Amino acid sequence: MAQAAHKQNYSGTFVHQRGNQIDSLRVLHTADHEGEMLQLEAQDGTPRRLLRHNGEAYCILPGNPPVAQSAQASRRIFPALLPDDTDALLSNYRIRLDGTDRVAGQPCQIVLLEPRDQYRYGYSFCAAIPGGLMLKASLLEDSDENSDQFAFSELSLDPPSETTRRALKSEWQGHDRMQIMPAPVLPQETHWQINHVPDGFRLVSAVQRMMPGRPQPVSHLVYSDSLATVSVFIELPRKNVSATERPIRTGVTGAYIQTRFQHQITAMGEVPSATLMQFVNNVAPR
Amino acid sequence: MNEQFSQWLDGELDDEEWQAVLAQAAQQDGLREKWQAYHLIGDTLRGTAATSAGFHEHFAARLAQEPTILAPAELPRKQRWQWGVSIAASLAGFIAVAIGAGQMLLHPSDPASPSMLVAQQDATLPSDYMQAHQQLASHGEPITQPVLIAYETSPRR
Numbered sequence: 001m002a003q004a005a006h007k008q009n010y011s012g013t014f015v016h017q018r019g020n021q022i023d024s025l026r027v028l029h030t031a032d033h034e035g036e037m038l039q040l041e042a043q044d045g046t047p048r049r050l051l052r053h054n055g056e057a058y059c060i061l062p063g064n065p066p067v068a069q070s071a072q073a074s075r076r077i078f079p080a081l082l083p084d085d086t087d088a089l090l091s092n093y094r095i096r097l098d099g100t101d102r103v104a105g106q107p108c109q110i111v112l113l114e115p116r117d118q119y120r121y122g123y124s125f126c127a128a129i130p131g132g133l134m135l136k137a138s139l140l141e142d143s144d145e146n147s148d149q150f151a152f153s154e155l156s157l158d159p160p161s162e163t164t165r166r167a168l169k170s171e172w173q174g175h176d177r178m179q180i181m182p183a184p185v186l187p188q189e190t191h192w193q194i195n196h197v198p199d200g201f202r203l204v205s206a207v208q209r210m211m212p213g214r215p216q217p218v219s220h221l222v223y224s225d226s227l228a229t230v231s232v233f234i235e236l237p238r239k240n241v242s243a244t245e246r247p248i249r250t251g252v253t254g255a256y257i258q259t260r261f262q263h264q265i266t267a268m269g270e271v272p273s274a275t276l277m278q279f280v281n282n283v284a285p286r
Numbered sequence: 287m288n289e290q291f292s293q294w295l296d297g298e299l300d301d302e303e304w305q306a307v308l309a310q311a312a313q314q315d316g317l318r319e320k321w322q323a324y325h326l327i328g329d330t331l332r333g334t335a336a337t338s339a340g341f342h343e344h345f346a347a348r349l350a351q352e353p354t355i356l357a358p359a360e361l362p363r364k365q366r367w368q369w370g371v372s373i374a375a376s377l378a379g380f381i382a383v384a385i386g387a388g389q390m391l392l393h394p395s396d397p398a399s400p401s402m403l404v405a406q407q408d409a410t411l412p413s414d415y416m417q418a419h420q421q422l423a424s425h426g427e428p429i430t431q432p433v434l435i436a437y438e439t440s441p442r443r
Contacts, residue, residue, distance in 0.1 A: 211414055220418060231419040253419075255412065266412065268419045 001111065001125065004132040005080035007031050012104065012155035013043070014078060018148045019251045030160055030168065037168050040077065052077075053172050078150040079134035082125075088226040092116055092200040093123070101126050103135035104152040113227070119198040119275045120228045121252070131157065139252055139270065148252045148270075190219040192234050196282045198275050200225040214238070223279070230269035232279050237264045247273035256280050 011028045024043040029036065040050040049060045076083075083089060093113040101108050108126035115122050122140040127133065138149035160168075190206045197203075201223040208217040219234040237259060247256040255268040256276040260283060267279040 209418065211418065213414075229419070231415065233415050233418070253416070255415070257412075266415055268412075268415055 001127045001132045001134050002080075002082035002084055002086065004128070005029075005082075005134060006036060008131060008133055008157065009159045010079075010133060010155060010157050011160060012152050014150055014152045016078070016150050024153070028160065028164070028168070030165055032165075037165075037172065038077070039168060051168075051172060078137060079152075081134065081137055081150075083226045085226060089113070092120065092225045093227065098124075100129070101136075104155040106135055106152075106155060106157075108135045117199055118272065119200065119278075120225055120271055123227065128157075133157070141252055190221065190234075191286050192219050192221065192283055193286050194221065194223075194232065194279060194282050195284055196278070197223060198278050201230065204229075211235075228269060228271050230267055230271055230275065230279055232283065233266040233268070234263050234283065237262070247276055249273070261285060 009030050011026075013024060013026050016023045016025065022044075026039075026041040026043060028039040031037075035054040036052075038050075038052040040052075042048045051058055051060065093115055096112040096114055098110040098112050101110055103126050107129045109129055111125045111127055113123040113125070124136075124138045124140055125134050126136040128135050135155065136149070136151040138147065141147065190208055194203075202225075203221060204224045205220075205222040207220050209220050211218045214235065216236055219232075221232040221234075223230045223232070247254050249255075252270045253268065254271065254273050254276055255266060256273065256279075257264065257266045258280050259265070260280070265280050265283050267276040269276060
């Protein structure tokens with residue numbers, strides 16, 4: 001399923017439902033000896049498109065020059081949500097097959113990723129039979145209000161015509177791009193560490209970054225269990241931002257803010273609140 | 287103004303001079319609409335424009351109460367991190383996007399910013415953290431919508 005999203009041709013429309021918000025996107029993906037090409041086109045609200053070719057991406061708004069988005073390019077986009085490294089995945093989630101279903105006219109196998117402990121949520125996928133392309137993905141959280149899911153509503157697995165392929169390529173080459181750099185990251189090491197990280201999470205990045213409106217850099221530590229990601233931000237206390245007694249939550253994304261060691265410490269991620277609290281409570285200076 | 291913005295980015299205009307330009311420009315007709323357009327672009331990039339009900343009303347309210355929006359005074363010169371445009375590039379056509387994206391970064395905790403309003407209806411997740419987190423998140427995020435983090439890496443004198 002992880003490979004199918006990169007190696008196959010597909011085009012169609014998928015829906016992203018997050019809480020009570022629904023977005024519909026057209027997708028066109030081609031794969032050949034030159035690599036992958038992806039076009040995503042928002043069907044709701046302001047027209048906007050994302051073009052991605054291998055590691056590079058830019059978005060296009062009507063009447064504006066395309067904006068390059070190198071930092072975003074590596075991000076996983078539906079239906080390519082699964083990591084390539086299945087070992088790490090399997091150490092934190094159990095795979096269970098759960099019958100078959102039909103999505104966008106295609107038969108598919110339901111695959112459940114069940115968390116091995118209480119520190120993460122489970123996921124449900126439906127993989128096309130045959131081929132294994134992910135046709136549907138949902139995060140299984142405690143309540144329906146916080147649901148987050150993707151599903152194709154219409155899909156073709158036929159290779160795109162030569163005309164379509166050429167048009168995509170020439171558009172990719174044809175644009176002058178406005179180069180926008182990712183947020184600045186400073187070379188210094190962070191002075192913080194987290195001692196008892198919730199099981200299965202490992203540090204994937206630790207940087208100090210300048211963030212808007214702050215004279216001091218913010219330490220940003222990122223932990224991943226290969227599917228779920230938690231960011232921990234550490235900075236000097238700021239006006240207008242106060243610690244929260246309880247974790248706060250918007251949809252499946254939660255945050256927990258506490259003041260410790262005279263610093264404001266925030267954990268944020270798509271994990272249960274207890275996980276966020278454990279991250280924050282174990283931050284210590286090095 | 288485009289030319290002066292370009293000069294400011296290049297460090298040829300210091301912050302005080304740039305603020306004077308902004309103050310003068312604020313007197314002119316049409317600037318309000320321009321700012322509105324700039325913000326719309328920035329919010330669109332962040333995906334908040336399309337999703338926020340009453341977005342234009344928020345806009346109007348925000349503009350009405352916020353003269354400071356034109357004065358990026360909170361960035362002292364030494365730490366002036368600049369919006370990410372290649373400095374040498376011709377800027378005129380790019381300003382809209384650069385400012386639109388940059389504005390929220392200048393006023394990240396401004397409670398009236400449209401993206402914050404969206405969050406506040408819920409639980410007020412810090413929106414600047416959210417952006418930084420989303421850069422790296424894999425699932426469960428609105429990854430369907432481009433998020434723009436727009437500033438350049440080298441501090442300039």
